[in-house]
Amino acid sequence: EAGVTQFPSHSVIEKGQTVTLRCDPISGHDNLYWYRRVMGKEIKFLLHFVKESKQDESGMPNNRFLAERTGGTYSTLKVQPAELEDSGVYFCASSPLPGQGSEQYFGPGTRLTVT
């Protein structure tokens, strides 16, 4: 069974540009999560999809970030326009079950560098 995949693995963009990150969850996992780790800080929750619906987007930092999950399969996270403070590693995770304590399976992350 394929794990969670993320594309690209690395992205270097200039301030003001747009970047789109993609996450493919494990097949059949209805729950999809985005997290971000800014250098030297904790991994922080961004948002949670259940199928194609946003269940919780309380961690999204501002309206420059837009997440979608059309059709309830893969998800994209767009940053437009990117700022220097957006640099970090963006992790995606998926889970088959919604309940507290269900294991989340993480992808390898996308390292975003904004210069």
Place this chain on the structure above:
Amino acid sequence: AQSVTQPDIHITVSEGASLELRCNYSYGATPYLFWYVQSPGQGLQLLLKYFSGDTLVQGIKGFEAEFKRSQSSFNLRKPSVHWSDAAEYFCAVGMEYGNKLVFGAGTILRVKS
């Protein structure tokens, strides 16, 4: 507010020595606790988790963790460290609603031969 503290940013141990990584949490309800490990170039892998019951939890790769409610701690242990254990370790608590995870800052483990 919910939080997780990992007081040690870096730890270095000799191969074959025992290991304990500390984790303290702050959470008002019943905590669901996790330890994840991230090796270079890899995603986070679940080592073990605690929901209820026996406070000593066994995980993969020979790791175990003990939940101590009185100390709000969930320390990770391994009796004998292998060079392949060098990685970054994250403690996390799962929220009741939606199961989002709150992570500690991570502890980088170095293993010296």
